[in-house]
Amino acid sequence: xxxxxxxxxxxxxxxxxxxxxxxxxxxxxxxxxxxxxxxxxxxxxxxxxxxxxxxxxxxxxxxxxxxxxxxxxxxxxxxxxxxxxxxxxxxxxxxxxxxxxxxxxxxxxxxxxxxxxxxxxxxxxxxxxxxxxxxxxxxxxxxxxxxxxxxxxxxxxxxxxxxxxxxxxxxxxxxxxxxxxxxxxxxxxxxxxxxxxxx
Amino acid sequence: xxxxxxxxxxxxxxxxxxxxxxxxxxxxxxxxxxxxxxxxxxxxxxxxxxxxxxxxxxxxxxxxxxxxxxxxxxxxxxxxxxxxxxxxxxxxxxxxxxxxxxxxxxxxxxxxxxxxxxxxxxxxxxxxxxxxxxxxxxxxxxxxxxxxxxxxxxxxxxxxxxxxxxxxxxxxxxxxxxxxxxxxxxxxxxxxxxxxxxx
Numbered sequence: 444x445x446x447x448x449x450x451x452x453x454x455x456x457x458x459x460x461x462x463x464x465x466x467x468x469x470x471x472x473x474x475x476x477x478x479x480x481x482x483x484x485x486x487x488x489x490x491x492x493x494x495x496x497x498x499x500x501x502x503x504x505x506x507x508x509x510x511x512x513x514x515x516x517x518x519x520x521x522x523x524x525x526x527x528x529x530x531x532x533x534x535x536x537x538x539x540x541x542x543x544x545x546x547x548x549x550x551x552x553x554x555x556x557x558x559x560x561x562x563x564x565x566x567x568x569x570x571x572x573x574x575x576x577x578x579x580x581x582x583x584x585x586x587x588x589x590x591x592x593x594x595x596x597x598x599x600x601x602x603x604x605x606x607x608x609x610x611x612x613x614x615x616x617x618x619x620x621x622x623x624x625x626x627x628x629x630x631x632x633x634x635x636x637x638x639x640x641x642x
Numbered sequence: 643x644x645x646x647x648x649x650x651x652x653x654x655x656x657x658x659x660x661x662x663x664x665x666x667x668x669x670x671x672x673x674x675x676x677x678x679x680x681x682x683x684x685x686x687x688x689x690x691x692x693x694x695x696x697x698x699x700x701x702x703x704x705x706x707x708x709x710x711x712x713x714x715x716x717x718x719x720x721x722x723x724x725x726x727x728x729x730x731x732x733x734x735x736x737x738x739x740x741x742x743x744x745x746x747x748x749x750x751x752x753x754x755x756x757x758x759x760x761x762x763x764x765x766x767x768x769x770x771x772x773x774x775x776x777x778x779x780x781x782x783x784x785x786x787x788x789x790x791x792x793x794x795x796x797x798x799x800x801x802x803x804x805x806x807x808x809x810x811x812x813x814x815x816x817x818x819x820x821x822x823x824x825x826x827x828x829x830x831x832x833x834x835x836x837x838x839x840x841x
Contacts, residue, residue: 473675473757473759474673474675474676474757476672476673477673477676530837530838530839590838591837591838592837592839593839594831595831599825599828600828602809602813603828604837606805606806606809606810606812606813607805607806607809609805609809610801610805610806610809613805614801614805621798626798629794629799629802632793632794633794633799633802633803633833634832634837635836635838636836637832637834638791638799638803638833638834639729639789639791639835640791
């Protein structure tokens with residue numbers, strides 16, 4: 444048998460990122476609170492002490508996973524802010540967000556279900572809210588430029604668009620028959636042009 | 643002081659429905675698994691044994707709350723199936739669903755976060771999936787009738803529309819400045835006609 448990829452700390456079988464990836468799945472299945480380090484050890488097929496070679500605590504695993512998702516969402520918002528206010532820049536932001544949601548689906552699912560039970564959760568919720576506010580501003584700027592309908596309240600429009608985009612996390616199956624690009628195009632097309640058949 | 647409304651079992655201060663309502667808030671705050679009957683007693687300001695005068699178990703509270711939300715969603719689906727396939731019947735179903743989500747917001751939030759850790763949860767998830775399938779069929783019939791765009795895959799369109807509608811549960815504040823009718827109209831308008839400004 445080939446040896447698995449070694450971690451940075453020289454332990455065979457798992458790296459920090461593979462420990463985090465398995466932990467995120469376990470958190471999503473049982474809830475973060477209900478998941479013990481013993482359950483993580485079982486899921487990883489290692490001892491509890493082996494986990495501590497990769498991460499100092501369950502909370503630090505959560506922090507790493509949330510930071511991974513949030514950093515990608517923040518980059519999408521950076522790009523949208525750098526573009527001129529337009530329907531196209533809003534569409535690009537939606538597309539980029541769908542891509543993050545599909546590529547980091549488990550981490551985003553964890554993020555969307557946080558309850559704010561620790562400083563780590565509260566900080567992540569605050570970063571997510573900041574992304575929401577920046578998205579609302581991008582949408583509002585596109586409205587002000589006359590490219591999006593002005594009869595929908597900007598914050599509400601932003602929340603509904605984000606709601607549509609975020610729902611992808613709930614139903615998209617990893618490895619499904621649609622690529623992240625195809626899903627992104629459907630989302631953007633529905634949000635921009637609506638479901639009604641036009642004459 | 644006036645006595646509070648007595649329950650059907652003669653206990654002052656709480657009815658079965660008020661016990662369930664407070665329990666649902668507590669489940670949403672801490673998670674169902676992490677909520678003990680002792681925590682519910684604290685939230686209700688009564689002893690644990692007083693709770694058992696109203697409900698036999700924590701699981702039965704969960705079942706009652708989920709049944710309340712699901713019955714309302716099923717009624718909306720019944721109405722949509724009784725109407726002729728059209729964009730209007732899809733819009734009506736979305737409107738009715740938004741109303742349920744706002745009027746039974748806490749129960750629906752609980753429903754949307756279930757993980758399937760018990761038979762009660764698994765049955766509720768199955769009922770929710772049945773509503774999703776019926777919604778997809780209503781949308782597909784409206785597409786077949788030429789009233790909704792045919793270039794979006796029916797199941798995916800249904801999931802995205804439901805995603806938009808369901809997101810209301812996450813951000814709508816009870817007692818906010820918008821009525822459930824106003825929120826429903828915004829959701830329907832965005833989903834049917836899209837966000838783009840038309841010439």
